[in-house]
Amino acid sequence: MLSVEEALERVLSGLSPLPEERVPLLEAMGRVLSRDAVAPHDIPPHANSAMDGYAVRAADTAGAGPVRLRLVGEVAAGGLPEREVGPGEAVRIMTGAPLPPGADAVVRFEWAELAGEWVLIFRAVPPGHDVRPAGEDVRAGEVVIPAGTRLRPQEIGMLATLGETEVWVRRRPRVGILATGDELVEPGDPLPPGKIRNANSYTNFAQVKKYGGIPVPLGVARDREEEVAARLRAGVEQGVDLLLVSGGVSVGDFDLVKRVLAAQGRMD
Numbered sequence: 001m002l003s004v005e006e007a008l009e010r011v012l013s014g015l016s017p018l019p020e021e022r023v024p025l026l027e028a029m030g031r032v033l034s035r036d037a038v039a040p041h042d043i044p045p046h047a048n049s050a051m052d053g054y055a056v057r058a059a060d061t062a063g064a065g066p067v068r069l070r071l072v073g074e075v076a077a078g079g080l081p082e083r084e085v086g087p088g089e090a091v092r093i094m095t096g097a098p099l100p101p102g103a104d105a106v107v108r109f110e111w112a113e114l115a116g117e118w119v120l121i122f123r124a125v126p127p128g129h130d131v132r133p134a135g136e137d138v139r140a141g142e143v144v145i146p147a148g149t150r151l152r153p154q155e156i157g158m159l160a161t162l163g164e165t166e167v168w169v170r171r172r173p174r175v176g177i178l179a180t181g182d183e184l185v186e187p188g189d190p191l192p193p194g195k196i197r198n199a200n201s202y203t204n205f206a207q208v209k210k211y212g213g214i215p216v217p218l219g220v221a222r223d224r225e226e227e228v229a230a231r232l233r234a235g236v237e238q239g240v241d242l243l244l245v246s247g248g249v250s251v252g253d254f255d256l257v258k259r260v261l262a263a264q265g266r267m268d
Helices: 004-013 153-161 199-210 225-237 257-264
Strands: 020-024 053-056 067-075 089-093 105-108 112-115 118-121 143-145 166-170 174-180 214-221 242-246
Touching (some): 053 118, 143 153
Parallel strands (some): 174 214, 174 242
Antiparallel strands (some): 053 089, 053 105, 067 118
16 A cells, blocks of 8 residues: 555656746745746845944044044935045934945944034944945845745745846646536535535635645536546646546446546556
């Protein structure tokens, strides 16, 4: 008797990846990436401030008790520095703003006091303090999301950070769903004696949708070989990638699915 793992290995060995297609980023949720997502630039793209404060030369803060620096400008997130920070100077800077040339550290507002055109610094800071260097999160050329990844909200956000508006993903599989058996009636129909509801088709339909496939209902095939074969052929003609058949696979007189499949091709 085959184990579940052995059976799964046999099934997967007969499959190959579906073709890829390019879709808008906002429609890519839950899809499987078919190509590596590679960073075209550093993230962040430039050194920037990790805190609200003052951009300074770290050497100017040595022995702060306090140190007085001339305030020569201001830069906000989204803006650009208008000048270089020279010796004895400071620039007011907001979180996320690019670090001005000449500066190599940030002193938080809590550690400083504004006095007219001067800033009093009460704590010395080392080079790089409260500075996020370019490429701290991702370096240019780095594979950020490998092919084969199922895209979640966090991957969608990262792809947007990389500047992508469309992405290459695997085509969603079309799955034909067929139920078999003379005993089946649809949920909205009367339930005569000896009959049962066709629950399997609805369960399988929902499972296919849950895992990203496109369900293709093929109805119910009654217990006749020609009808089972016709329904399976209809699925193939509709371009399904996979047939999901419930019922008719045991060894009873009316379990016809295996017989029909064996007549149409090969069974393992």
